[in-house]
Amino acid sequence: MRNYEKYFRMNRLPHIWCPGCGNGIVMKSIAKAVEQLGLDQDNTVIVSGIGCSSRASGYMNFDTLHTAHGRAIPFATGIKLANPKLKVIVITGDGDCTAIGGNHFIHGARRNIDLTVVLFNNNIYGMTGGQASPLTPTGKKATTAPLGSVDNNFDPCELAKAAGASYIARGTAFHAKPLVDLIAQGISNDGFSLVEAITQCPISYGRRNKMGDASEMLKWVSENAVPQGAFEKLSDEQKGEKFPIGVLYQKEAPEYSAEYAKVIKLAQEGK
Amino acid sequence: MSQARLMQGNEACAEGAMAAGVNFFGGYPITPSTEIAEIMAKELPALGGTFIQMEDEIAGIAVVLGAALAGRKALTATSGPGFSLKQELIGYGCIAEIPLVIANVQRMGPSTGQPTSPAQGDVMQARWGTHGDHPMIALSPWTVRESFDVAVMAVSYAERFRTPVIILLDEVVGHMREKVVLPKAEDIEIYPRRKPTCTKEEGYKPYTPMADLVPNPADFGTGHRIHVTGLVHDETGFPTGSAKVTEDTIKRLHEKIARVQDEITHYDEFFMEDAEYAVLAYGGTARTAYAAVEAARKQGIKVGMARLMTIWPFADKVVKELAQKVKKILVPEMNYGQLVLEVERAAAGQAMVISLPKYNTEIFTPGEICTAIEELAAEVAK
Numbered sequence: 001m002r003n004y005e006k007y008f009r010m011n012r013l014p015h016i017w018c019p020g021c022g023n024g025i026v027m028k029s030i031a032k033a034v035e036q037l038g039l040d041q042d043n044t045v046i047v048s049g050i051g052c053s054s055r056a057s058g059y060m061n062f063d064t065l066h067t068a069h070g071r072a073i074p075f076a077t078g079i080k081l082a083n084p085k086l087k088v089i090v091i092t093g094d095g096d097c098t099a100i101g102g103n104h105f106i107h108g109a110r111r112n113i114d115l116t117v118v119l120f121n122n123n124i125y126g127m128t129g130g131q132a133s134p135l136t137p138t139g140k141k142a143t144t145a146p147l148g149s150v151d152n153n154f155d156p157c158e159l160a161k162a163a164g165a166s167y168i169a170r171g172t173a174f175h176a177k178p179l180v181d182l183i184a185q186g187i188s189n190d191g192f193s194l195v196e197a198i199t200q201c202p203i204s205y206g207r208r209n210k211m212g213d214a215s216e217m218l219k220w221v222s223e224n225a226v227p228q229g230a231f232e233k234l235s236d237e238q239k240g241e242k243f244p245i246g247v248l249y250q251k252e253a254p255e256y257s258a259e260y261a262k263v264i265k266l267a268q269e270g271k
Numbered sequence: 272m273s274q275a276r277l278m279q280g281n282e283a284c285a286e287g288a289m290a291a292g293v294n295f296f297g298g299y300p301i302t303p304s305t306e307i308a309e310i311m312a313k314e315l316p317a318l319g320g321t322f323i324q325m326e327d328e329i330a331g332i333a334v335v336l337g338a339a340l341a342g343r344k345a346l347t348a349t350s351g352p353g354f355s356l357k358q359e360l361i362g363y364g365c366i367a368e369i370p371l372v373i374a375n376v377q378r379m380g381p382s383t384g385q386p387t388s389p390a391q392g393d394v395m396q397a398r399w400g401t402h403g404d405h406p407m408i409a410l411s412p413w414t415v416r417e418s419f420d421v422a423v424m425a426v427s428y429a430e431r432f433r434t435p436v437i438i439l440l441d442e443v444v445g446h447m448r449e450k451v452v453l454p455k456a457e458d459i460e461i462y463p464r465r466k467p468t469c470t471k472e473e474g475y476k477p478y479t480p481m482a483d484l485v486p487n488p489a490d491f492g493t494g495h496r497i498h499v500t501g502l503v504h505d506e507t508g509f510p511t512g513s514a515k516v517t518e519d520t521i522k523r524l525h526e527k528i529a530r531v532q533d534e535i536t537h538y539d540e541f542f543m544e545d546a547e548y549a550v551l552a553y554g555g556t557a558r559t560a561y562a563a564v565e566a567a568r569k570q571g572i573k574v575g576m577a578r579l580m581t582i583w584p585f586a587d588k589v590v591k592e593l594a595q596k597v598k599k600i601l602v603p604e605m606n607y608g609q610l611v612l613e614v615e616r617a618a619a620g621q622a623m624v625i626s627l628p629k630y631n632t633e634i635f636t637p638g639e640i641c642t643a644i645e646e647l648a649a650e651v652a653k
Contacts, residue, residue: 012509041496042493045492057498058498058500058509058510061496062496063495063497064497064498064499065337065491065498065499066498066499066501066502067333067363068359068360071329071330071360074297074329074333074334075334075336075340077323077330077333077337078295078333078334078335078336078337078338078339078341078343078345079338080337081321081323082295082337082338082339082340082341082342082343083342083492086341086491103326103327103330104330107326260316263316264316264317264320264321266316267317268316268319270317
């Protein structure tokens with residue numbers, strides 16, 4: 001048995017994901033990050049929304065909560081505030097987090113509440129069969145954009161930064177080892193952390209956009225993901241489809257549940 | 272706490288919830304329920320509790336569901352438009368069996384409607400607002416003091432049956448001020464959080480129903496590593512596609528409430544001994560109805576009254592017996608005629624059921640209801 005296996009409910013596996021899906025790599029990275037940090041398994045809670053990636057909560061051996069579509073962050077907020085000693089990790093997808101749950105995402109970041117949001121970004125609604133999400137790049141095809149999406153796509157990292165998150169990183173299913181570290185740093189950050197994990201969906205996204213099978217999609221990621229430092233030095237022309245990975249942003253900021261604990265103290269002293 | 276105080280229905284509701292052990296509030300501002308949130312924001316921190324104003328109505332219920340799973344007794348409050356938005360997660364609370372109280376101070380709709388005039392238009396929404404089959408408990412107080420009692424009761428029922436409970440206030444009772452004497456803290460019965468009765472080694476499964484058909488899912492952070500989902504799940508808490516488990520689950524959810532229906536049906540009857548007619552009312556309208564019935568009695572009309580505190584599950588037995596006793600039942604409501612449909616169903620032709628709807632932003636006057644009583648008495652005399 002590998003060290004991280006205790007973090008899985010082995011009797012719930014195999015998972016429901018399609019052949020070639022990158023979600024398993026990201027899920028394993030979360031387990032390895034928990035192992036790396038030596039978190040107390042009984043005081044770590046995994047909260048997910050609805051969608052392919054959100055099924056991960058059921059496979060992981062913690063207190064786990066599979067919420068409603070888009071609502072993982074406010075449920076997680078309630079758990080964290082109810083019992084601040086709990087480490088709360090949110091698993092969500094691009095549709096779940098930035099469309100139906102978009103408002104909760106920016107407000108979670110605004111509060112800088114100590115949650116670690118791992119956003120599995122496969123650029124598509126996979127569970128429902130390949131509809132465009134707010135992270136489907138403009139021009140890419142989806143069942144609801146058969147001639148290519150005319151919508152502009154969000155950059156969730158920039159969104160979280162503007163909204164007030166205190167740790168923002170991007171990793172990929174190709175760069176599996178660095179992804180573990182990025183998630184571990186996010187969990188260690190005392191505040192709202194976003195780790196965007198680029199993951200491939202060959203069935204509902206890649207196939208429709210002639211991006212090849214899983215290995216070809218991962219190859220594309222390996223060629224276009226550039227460490228943040230190097231990315232900044234690229235000219236606009238060189239940037240093209242390339243995107244930065246690594247820790248993109250970090251700041252010191254008051255954490256919500258700690259700030260609320262001060263409110264309680266103040267109210268009780270004033271009594 | 273036992274001194275007489277002048278207070279508002281919303282205030283009594285908030286105080287009742289806290290007296291019953293509520294130590295977490297999440298919500299979003301909306302008239303005419305906002306006082307409940309404001310009181311919670313002010314009072315909870317001193318009690319070591321938590322208040323959070325969320326970004327929208329949906330987050331307002333999501334955050335309390337999360338807090339309840341982590342061991343808190345939790346309340347959210349809203350009004351019509353917000354109640355509509357919260358419906359999906361009310362269903363989540365039903366199937367995941369999470370204790371939760373939602374105070375809905377009704378105002379006139381649909382949509383933004385006539386803000387924030389009184390209405391009782393959410394009676395059916397309280398029962399059927401979320402998708403799928405599920406039971407519902409909804410309680411509607413008619414006095415400020417009863418708003419306190421109903422809040423205590425709602426928290427207890429939520430914990431005992433592990434289900435969302437709705438406090439169906441209306442703007443009349445929510446904003447009305449009355450002199451009240453609240454019970455002493457030691458006289459308030461608090462239902463504690465249900466806990467696992469055995470360990471994992473002894474075969475603990477979070478969703479195994481106990482003798483009362485209610486399961487004991489462990490609070491998060493207590494070492495049981497449970498899984499909670501809005502998908503249909505078996506006793507382990509994990510999703511299943513089984514037709515049998517699905518059928519058994521939906522049936523059990525209904526039966527855990529149906530089996531205690533008599534116990535949780537709260538109502539009053541007035542002037543019923545020799546009554547030939549009855550007025551059935553609830554919430555703010557029941558106050559006017561009472562005055563009208565008194566006035567009609569002075570004219571010699573043999574009219575009585577039934578006042579329902581428990582709106583859901585519907586008081587079938589009470590209405591059935593009422594229908595056997597009287598010739599006609601008058602149902603005044605501040606809506607186009609909602610609960611009257613249930614009264615008709617339960618009366619099953621034993622008595623004539625007459626709807627007296629009002630939906631013009633104004634509350635009933637005793638005269639209006641009294642006139643309706645006079646008319647139905649006169650028709651029989653003819």
